[in-house]
Amino acid sequence: MLPTEAPQPDLTTLAQPATLSGNVESSSIAPSFLKNFLNDNPYFQAGFGLMTLGVGLTVMRKSLVVGTAALRRRMLVTLEINNKDRAYEWFLAWMSSQHAIQAQKRLAPWTRSHQLSVETTVEQRKNGSSSAMFKLVAGPGTHYFQYKGAWMQVKRERETKSMHLMSGTPWETVTLTTLSRDRGLFPQLLSEARDLAMKGHEGKLVIHTAWGIEWRPFGQPRLKRPLKSVVLAPGVAENIESDIKAFLDRRQWYADRGIPYRRGYLLHGPPGSGKTSFIQALAGSLSYDICVLNLSERGLADDKLFHLLSNAPERSFVLIEDIDAAFNKRVQTSEDGYQSSVTFSGFLNALDGVASGEERIIFMTTNHVEKLDPALIRPGRVDLMQLIDDATPEQACILFERFYGGRDIQQEISEEEVKALSTTLRTLIQQEMENERTVSMAALQGFFIRNDARGAVAKCRDLFTQRR
Numbered sequence: 001m002l003p004t005e006a007p008q009p010d011l012t013t014l015a016q017p018a019t020l021s022g023n024v025e026s027s028s029i030a031p032s033f034l035k036n037f038l039n040d041n042p043y044f045q046a047g048f049g050l051m052t053l054g055v056g057l058t059v060m061r062k063s064l065v066v067g068t069a070a071l072r073r074r075m076l077v078t079l080e081i082n083n084k085d086r087a088y089e090w091f092l093a094w095m096s097s098q099h100a101i102q103a104q105k106r107l108a109p110w111t112r113s114h115q116l117s118v119e120t121t122v123e124q125r126k127n128g129s130s131s132a133m134f135k136l137v138a139g140p141g142t143h144y145f146q147y148k149g150a151w152m153q154v155k156r157e158r159e160t161k162s163m164h165l166m167s168g169t170p171w172e173t174v175t176l177t178t179l180s181r182d183r184g185l186f187p188q189l190l191s192e193a194r195d196l197a198m199k200g201h202e203g204k205l206v207i208h209t210a211w212g213i214e215w216r217p218f219g220q221p222r223l224k225r226p227l228k229s230v231v232l233a234p235g236v237a238e239n240i241e242s243d244i245k246a247f248l249d250r251r252q253w254y255a256d257r258g259i260p261y262r263r264g265y266l267l268h269g270p271p272g273s274g275k276t277s278f279i280q281a282l283a284g285s286l287s288y289d290i291c292v293l294n295l296s297e298r299g300l301a302d303d304k305l306f307h308l309l310s311n312a313p314e315r316s317f318v319l320i321e322d323i324d325a326a327f328n329k330r331v332q333t334s335e336d337g338y339q340s341s342v343t344f345s346g347f348l349n350a351l352d353g354v355a356s357g358e359e360r361i362i363f364m365t366t367n368h369v370e371k372l373d374p375a376l377i378r379p380g381r382v383d384l385m386q387l388i389d390d391a392t393p394e395q396a397c398i399l400f401e402r403f404y405g406g407r408d409i410q411q412e413i414s415e416e417e418v419k420a421l422s423t424t425l426r427t428l429i430q431q432e433m434e435n436e437r438t439v440s441m442a443a444l445q446g447f448f449i450r451n452d453a454r455g456a457v458a459k460c461r462d463l464f465t466q467r468r
């Protein structure tokens, strides 16, 4: 028989049972193997148990975090103060004052804090002397304190990676946290801090300087100088004082006519005649602050200047000294050859400012009024120009009698003799003035400090110089 006759197996039917039988076998083996493996392998059982525990713990932790956050949201309230805001300094000073009170009363520390920073300030005493004072303020970190029976958490954080571009100081925030029900204490606490800061300024003159585009208090507030202590020629002080008072009384008048509410003053005259002293004393007498603007400051450009002049603190005079040095040639170059980026036209623009209802009082001083560009001193930019000159005989006599007359106990000199010496001084000054020779009030003041009354009158001719 030919092999071809042999019955050919059906390949498809053959293959199928074979495959099927194979699957049936493996499926029956696998569960039993897996079962045996799971049941008999202690390592696997322990791992599985641990995994279940881990998952359980993670879920619990997550729910705890979510729950705490929800609870915090419902029960706690936070207040963020950053160092761009004035309340920042007030709050830190207030915290430090509470520390000091507690220490004075020898009570337990008021805050629960272990991270303190020191702030050194120079305090000026009434007699003119000064002393350095240290204040301990809450440093970066977390602190706790009680205020009116409520516990508060203070978190002071300092940004180390970025800083204030203009001033170079790091960004800082303090976050206060307390119970929601005590949220009403925040405004109370901030008002207390503000009032405390204002109290420290009472009767004092605050000087601000530019920090980038911001004004910041410079040093400690100074004792106000009595206006009468600056002795000017008859009528000069009264003239400026009455002008500024009239301006301050006419806010509505300016608003009704749409005139920008600003006034510019230029005090000119020789060095040491009392220009700066008078502006400071006037600011003090009106309870105004002074913002000192230095046009040659590095980094000051037209845009920053515009911003600074438009955003001076309320109730303040802007003081720009020696304006001739800044712009007499319409280019400003400092001693080291550095050229300020403030342009003359930028400065005029900043002086004019945007026509706003905001009050702006600018005082400029110069020793050389003749060098100033007429555009700078036109009305609207400078509304009152006043010469503050070298000592007149009257000014010198008033200063002399203030120094040596009245209650001066160091000298054995009678009031009559002081009067007689004062008359001699008057005649002497008149004679010198006829010869075009003058003396500054600053020079007289320095001379009176160093000499007794008789010596001062006898030797004061040496102080006079030819009028420039």
Ligand SMILES: Nc1ncnc2c1ncn2[C@@H]1O[C@H](COP(=O)(O)OP(=O)(O)OP(=O)(O)O)[C@@H](O)[C@H]1O
Pocket (backbone or CB within 6 Å): 229, 230, 231, 232, 269, 270, 271, 272, 273, 274, 275, 276, 277, 278, 365, 366, 367, 441, 442, 443, 445
């Ligand atoms: N008219 C004055 N009355 C009382 N003291 C004066 C007077 N003028 C000057 N002095 C005293 O002289 C010192 C210098 O005065 P001040 O700086 O005010 O002068 P200034 O005119 O602004 O000078 P400069 O033009 O150089 O800036 C101060 O200590 C001040 O007390």
